[in-house]
Structures are given as C-alpha cells and as structure tokens.
Amino acid sequence: MVWMCPHCAQSLEVVESGLVCVSGHRFDRAKEGYVNLLPVQHKRSKNPGDSLEMVQGRRAIHTAHLYRALADELVDVVASCPEVNTLLDVGCGEGYYDGMLSERLPGLSVYGIDIAKSAVRLAAKDYRKHHYAVASARQLPVMSSTIDLAICIFSPVSDAEIARAVRPGGFYLEVGPAARHLWELKTALYEQPREHASLRRTIPDGELLREGECHYEKQLTNAELQALVAATPFAFRGYREKREALRERSDLTISLGFSWRLFKLAQWQDSAVSRADSDGALESSGL
Ligand SMILES: C[S@@+](CC[C@H](N)C(=O)[O-])C[C@H]1O[C@@H](n2cnc3c(N)ncnc32)[C@H](O)[C@@H]1O
Numbered sequence: 001m002v003w004m005c006p007h008c009a010q011s012l013e014v015v016e017s018g019l020v021c022v023s024g025h026r027f028d029r030a031k032e033g034y035v036n037l038l039p040v041q042h043k044r045s046k047n048p049g050d051s052l053e054m055v056q057g058r059r060a061i062h063t064a065h066l067y068r069a070l071a072d073e074l075v076d077v078v079a080s081c082p083e084v085n086t087l088l089d090v091g092c093g094e095g096y097y098d099g100m101l102s103e104r105l106p107g108l109s110v111y112g113i114d115i116a117k118s119a120v121r122l123a124a125k126d127y128r129k130h131h132y133a134v135a136s137a138r139q140l141p142v143m144s145s146t147i148d149l150a151i152c153i154f155s156p157v158s159d160a161e162i163a164r165a166v167r168p169g170g171f172y173l174e175v176g177p178a179a180r181h182l183w184e185l186k187t188a189l190y191e192q193p194r195e196h197a198s199l200r201r202t203i204p205d206g207e208l209l210r211e212g213e214c215h216y217e218k219q220l221t222n223a224e225l226q227a228l229v230a231a232t233p234f235a236f237r238g239y240r241e242k243r244e245a246l247r248e249r250s251d252l253t254i255s256l257g258f259s260w261r262l263f264k265l266a267q268w269q270d271s272a273v274s275r276a277d278s279d280g281a282l283e284s285s286g287l
C-alpha cells in the first residue's frame with residue numbers, strides 16, 4: 001500500500017469503509033472517494049489551502065483547457081520516464097493534470113494530495129480511479145520509496161519529503177511560472193508589474209535530467225478572464241479600480257509561460273540525515 005497513517009507512520013490497508021492501519025487508526029472514505037489524512041493538529045487554519053472560490057476558478061479555466069498545451073507537454077515528459085507506474089501529484093488541486101495523465105497513460109496508478117478539502121473533493125469526484133487524500137505537502141501520507149514519479153505544479157513542496165517518498169532512481173517533475181507568465185494580466189492590474197524570478201531549482205540527491213519552457217498565447221473571453229483572476233492571488237491584489245476595469249473587458253489576449261524541471265533521485269538512498277530537511281523554495285504562486 002502507498003498510503004501511510006499520519007499518526008503512526010504504518011501502512012494503511014483498504015477496508016470497506018476506508019483505510020485502517022495495524023494500530024487501529026481509521027480513516028473513512030468520503031462519498032466522493034477521498035480520505036482525509038490531515039491530522040487536525042497539523043491544520044494551521046479551519047480551511048487550509050486554496051479557498052473554494054479559487055478552486056472553482058481553477059476548475060473553470062481547466063475546463064476551458066487554458067493550460068492544455070502545458071498538460072500535453074507534461075504528459076510527454078512523464079511518458080518518457082522509464083518504469084513509472086505509481087505517480088503522486090503534490091498539491092493536485094482539482095485534478096486536471098492527473099486526468100490528462102491517466103487519459104494518455106491508462107496504466108498509471110495516480111495518487112494526489114492537496115491541503116484544500118474542496119479541491120480534493122472535486123478531484124476525487126471526477127477521477128474515480130485515482131486515489132486522493134487531504135494532506136499536507138510538508139508531511140506526505142505515503143510510505144517511503146513507494147512513488148515512481150512525483151509531480152508538483154505551482155504548489156508548495158518539501159524536498160525532504162519528495163526524497164523520502166520517491167523510490168531510489170525515481171523522478172520528480174516540478175513546474176512553476178516563467179518570467180512573464182500572465183504578463184498582460186499583471187500589467188492590467190499593477191503600475192509596475194514584476195517578472196517571476198527564475199528559480200533554477202535544485203533538490204538534494206536529485207540530478208537535473210531535463211528542463212524546458214512552454215510558452216503560448218490565448219484569447220480569453222470575459223468569463224475565462226474572471227475565472228483566471230479568481231483562481232490566482234490577483235483576485236486580492238493590484239489597484240481596485242484596475243480590477244474593476246478588468247471586469248468590464250470583453251476579452252483579453254494573455255501570455256502563458258511555464259518552466260519545468262525533471263530530476264532523477266539518487267539510486268541509493270542515503271541516511272535521513274543527509275536528506276536535509278530543506279523545504280522547497282517554491283511557494284504556491286497561483287496559476
Ligand atoms: C496554484 S494551486 C495549483 C493546483 C494544481 N497543481 C493545478 O495546477 O491545477 C496550489 C495548490 O496547492 C495547495 N496547497 C497549498 N498549501 C499546501 C500544502 N501545505 N500542502 C498541500 N497542498 C497545498 C492549494 O490548496 C492549491 O490547491
């Protein structure tokens with residue numbers, strides 16, 4: 001089993017009502033099919049992670065396939081990695097990329113975690129064959145070395161947890177914004193928009209195998225534009241008058257830009273000590 005008990009770190013077995021560990025900790029399966037593996041003492045707020053409005057905004061833009069070209073490129077990258085059967089999506093949101101992955105790679109066993117219950121609920125409801133849990137990226141509820149490839153798209157991540165969860169010789173694919181991602185939206189909202197910093201990420205015990213950028217433009221309808229604003233921190237930032245003006249726009253052509261890095265984890269796992277508890281530099285940066 002892949003899922004790990006968040007209380008005693010033993011593996012969780014499937015029972016009719018959900019999951020149970022040998023110590024008797026039980027986790028009921030919600031009617032949508034997900035489990036909640038986030039201990040209440042690890043919650044920093046009542047509803048951690050993205051708000052329902054952000055999740056719904058993201059669902060709307062993914063339904064409009066605004067990020068389709070990125071998804072296609074990521075599926076190609078995953079397909080190019082040998083011996084990948086079990087994939088973990090860290091900060092999976094409402095599951096769009098997971099759906100694209102298992103559509104093209106039907107043999108894949110897909111696991112996803114997100115700290116926002118509303119996101120996991122949507123993902124589990126729509127992708128019944130995937131395995132979803134409410135959980136934190138800082139304490140992945142998966143047994144050590146059970147994951148062939150972990151993916152993290154615009155979400156926070158803990159490098160130490162990736163190194164623990166991914167098997168020796170497995171893969172980690174991380175995606176973040178390119179310098180001018182959503183530039184027209186930024187210039188519409190801010191007096192002095194700033195480019196995204198180039199992260200040039202490295203991870204402990206991870207060799208950079210490949211990296212790439214994906215750029216394209218899209219003409220958005222007003223509805224798509226509003227959904228995009230709702231799904232990003234832009235909903236609360238920028239000048240209020242500029243935000244109002246954006247609401248009136250009938251359409252807007254925007255640039256989308258992503259950068260991704262594919263790492264291969266070391267073949268032989270060193271001791272936990274060398275797997276420094278360095279958290280990933282990525283923050284949840286909105287879409
Ligand atoms: C920008 S969204 C990206 C969602 C998805 N990967 C996508 O691209 O559609 C960031 C996600 O990270 C989640 N998140 C934030 N903090 C988290 C944490 N500590 N652990 C797990 N997920 C977290 C949010 O709830 C949100 O769904």
Ligand SMILES: [Zn+2]
Pocket residue numbers: 005006007008009010021022023024025
């Ligand atoms: Zn337990």
